[in-house]
Amino acid sequence: MVTAREVAQLCGVSVATVSRVFNRPATVSAPTRERVERVARELDFSPNESARALSRQRSAMIGLVWDTDHRRPGWRHPFLQDLLLGLKSALSSHGYHLLLLATSDDARNRTAGVSLADPIAYVGMTRRHHLAGLVLIDSGSDAEAFTAFAQSGLPCVALDVAVAGPKATYVTSDNAAGASEAVRHLAALGHERIATLTGPRGNAPATARTEGYLRGMADAGLPVRDDYVVSGDFYRGSGFVGMRRLLARKHPPTAVFAASDEMAIGALLAARAAGLRVPADLAIVGFDDIEVAALVDPALTTVAQDKAEFGTAAAGALLGMIENAAAPEPVLLPTQLIVRDSCGTPHRQASAAAPRL
Amino acid sequence: MVTAREVAQLCGVSVATVSRVFNRPATVSAPTRERVERVARELDFSPNESARALSRQRSAMIGLVWDTDHRRPGWRHPFLQDLLLGLKSALSSHGYHLLLLATSDDARNRTAGVSLADPIAYVGMTRRHHLAGLVLIDSGSDAEAFTAFAQSGLPCVALDVAVAGPKATYVTSDNAAGASEAVRHLAALGHERIATLTGPRGNAPATARTEGYLRGMADAGLPVRDDYVVSGDFYRGSGFVGMRRLLARKHPPTAVFAASDEMAIGALLAARAAGLRVPADLAIVGFDDIEVAALVDPALTTVAQDKAEFGTAAAGALLGMIENAAAPEPVLLPTQLIVRDSCGTPHRQASAAAPRL
DNA sequence: CTGAAAGCGCTTACAG
DNA sequence: CTGAAAGCGCTTACAG
Numbered sequence: 243m244v245t246a247r248e249v250a251q252l253c254g255v256s257v258a259t260v261s262r263v264f265n266r267p268a269t270v271s272a273p274t275r276e277r278v279e280r281v282a283r284e285l286d287f288s289p290n291e292s293a294r295a296l297s298r299q300r301s302a303m304i305g306l307v308w309d310t311d312h313r314r315p316g317w318r319h320p321f322l323q324d325l326l327l328g329l330k331s332a333l334s335s336h337g338y339h340l341l342l343l344a345t346s347d348d349a350r351n352r353t354a355g356v357s358l359a360d361p362i363a364y365v366g367m368t369r370r371h372h373l374a375g376l377v378l379i380d381s382g383s384d385a386e387a388f389t390a391f392a393q394s395g396l397p398c399v400a401l402d403v404a405v406a407g408p409k410a411t412y413v414t415s416d417n418a419a420g421a422s423e424a425v426r427h428l429a430a431l432g433h434e435r436i437a438t439l440t441g442p443r444g445n446a447p448a449t450a451r452t453e454g455y456l457r458g459m460a461d462a463g464l465p466v467r468d469d470y471v472v473s474g475d476f477y478r479g480s481g482f483v484g485m486r487r488l489l490a491r492k493h494p495p496t497a498v499f500a501a502s503d504e505m506a507i508g509a510l511l512a513a514r515a516a517g518l519r520v521p522a523d524l525a526i527v528g529f530d531d532i533e534v535a536a537l538v539d540p541a542l543t544t545v546a547q548d549k550a551e552f553g554t555a556a557a558g559a560l561l562g563m564i565e566n567a568a569a570p571e572p573v574l575l576p577t578q579l580i581v582r583d584s585c586g587t588p589h590r591q592a593s594a595a596a597p598r599l
Numbered sequence: 600m601v602t603a604r605e606v607a608q609l610c611g612v613s614v615a616t617v618s619r620v621f622n623r624p625a626t627v628s629a630p631t632r633e634r635v636e637r638v639a640r641e642l643d644f645s646p647n648e649s650a651r652a653l654s655r656q657r658s659a660m661i662g663l664v665w666d667t668d669h670r671r672p673g674w675r676h677p678f679l680q681d682l683l684l685g686l687k688s689a690l691s692s693h694g695y696h697l698l699l700l701a702t703s704d705d706a707r708n709r710t711a712g713v714s715l716a717d718p719i720a721y722v723g724m725t726r727r728h729h730l731a732g733l734v735l736i737d738s739g740s741d742a743e744a745f746t747a748f749a750q751s752g753l754p755c756v757a758l759d760v761a762v763a764g765p766k767a768t769y770v771t772s773d774n775a776a777g778a779s780e781a782v783r784h785l786a787a788l789g790h791e792r793i794a795t796l797t798g799p800r801g802n803a804p805a806t807a808r809t810e811g812y813l814r815g816m817a818d819a820g821l822p823v824r825d826d827y828v829v830s831g832d833f834y835r836g837s838g839f840v841g842m843r844r845l846l847a848r849k850h851p852p853t854a855v856f857a858a859s860d861e862m863a864i865g866a867l868l869a870a871r872a873a874g875l876r877v878p879a880d881l882a883i884v885g886f887d888d889i890e891v892a893a894l895v896d897p898a899l900t901t902v903a904q905d906k907a908e909f910g911t912a913a914a915g916a917l918l919g920m921i922e923n924a925a926a927p928e929p930v931l932l933p934t935q936l937i938v939r940d941s942c943g944t945p946h947r948q949a950s951a952a953a954p955r956l
Numbered sequence: 957c958t959g960a961a962a963g964c965g966c967t968t969a970c971a972g
Numbered sequence: 973c974t975g976a977a978a979g980c981g982c983t984t985a986c987a988g
Contacts, residue, residue, distance in 0.1 A: 243726045245981060256959045261983055271957055286719060291727045292658065293981035295649040296964045303698065310687050323679050326699075330667050334701035339728075341660065341698050342683075344691035362643060369600045370648045371696075534894050602965060613975045618967055628973055650965035653980045 309381035328553025361390035420577030421454025429462035437470035437495035481508025503528035521586035540583035666738035685910025718747035777934030778811025786819035794827035794852035838865025860885035878943035897940035
């Protein structure tokens, strides 16, 4: 590996000057700067990142806490790939790399990675690698550790979990608005007995979506029945079970708002198993707009999250704080109601040209 | 951040001894070791990673080259999330972090990230960060850069692209075997006019799947017609167009093997648009077993790749080479034919208990 | 505008 | 088994 010293010698300058060319080019005279730049290019020299990080006490890396631990076997982000894509693109264009931190539950093995749910471990890992900041993806049960980390003052942005701190903010969809829009859509189609399948307790988006359901019902002037609110865990199975429970009620709902597409699909299966037709006998709206939502039969009407923007917004907020800005307001991404076939529409149109699966 | 010096002072030893406790504990006397360990734990000390990397010329990070560049807008890995999961889990358990390298096409901006398709840039980035190794995900057009990097002697493992070098290997599915099994399955169902929709030229899995198709036809004693081999790009659109072309032949095929599920779905749409029933009029097999394969109607028979194992195997091979082993043989992951409904089966069974979407 | 020097926080031969 | 010292390759006040 060619070092600054070699470049310096070839240029007849000191390493300090070489360093300046790479860090504060304006402080170097034009002729010297150009000479150094040329030689550096010829030798394919770039400053060593480890040395640089050590010296500046700051690296060009941003950490990502993404729980892949066996403790939470079922956990699967509905759109991680899009999220990573947006994140990485935005970060890349500013010269930052994304470090997926090794995580482990093994407390004896602390050196090997951050211990999940241990904010001290996050802080330590960030400091030891001189990370410029952290992106925190909620996995359901480390929210407390996230908020604790946020208070350390190190830059971080959390996804789908509310945190606050001198250099902390978060991005999430406007879940309440999206949910209430879905409910109002159902009401506008003439439904009055509208139930909801909620996400897990303690999960922020789940809570907001339930809130949105309640608000939507109120907006539509519909009463909320306690037995129309059944809780799930975002996954398909809970949607199936929950829907079956709802259908067993004395007055079953005619429509259901599921707080995730997976649960909506579960509900679809339950309806079918009960001999009901969707949307004729039961209207269903989901949330997320995952890829399969358009592919199930009937295609799922759902509240779409802006998947690419999730990562981009997180990167933007984080980079801002890293470049010194104070913590910005939390980012509330607008959602979009995607009307497909699972609710029925006043006027359904055949789609011959672009057949749908 | 607490440093080794502070720990040393509190223990009345030198920093060298503290360092040894963390690197070669066996060389330190038991009482001293225990004292240092206790104090380190109390102070929450762990060696600074940047300093360590600089000093040892080796970090605990493994780089990942994953192209998210705008140049290849459509590129989408069929199972990146599973792959990352397997990769990260395996790496984590050995104490390695995964660094998603910033990539950029902007040659003037070289400091900011690796320039795609530039093996020199990969080598430089690896050296500057003292990466322990590199994982290379093929994105279609950087295969040359990958093979070049592999020859540098730095440890690397490529996914779905053949590379060779002193410390280089790759993992890929046994695409040929999977494809030929699919074709034989079709033949066993009585089909003789079996066509194939291939992946893009120059793509290794695509080539192997076409090979497998040819072998499967030969195994079944069926002649191969040139006009039954139409090329696509793995994406849905090309499957649609390709199928439409096949159906326009004088003697259209009665079955088709698509080299990806996306193309199979495209073929499904084309068949439907042409008024054909699947599987009655046309049998379709895909490849990959992506999530939606089970959800389309009819559910897609397909050749499943072992998605989790992809990442795990890559991590295993890489870690082996990092820990000094010579480059292992390329890993050929077995595939599995998943029979669903898109080919018809001699005896179809209704699935009342577990209804399928 | 430039250089000499200290410092970032470790690791590792080398002595003892 | 342990310490003093050199070194990893930069960056950044501090002088000039």
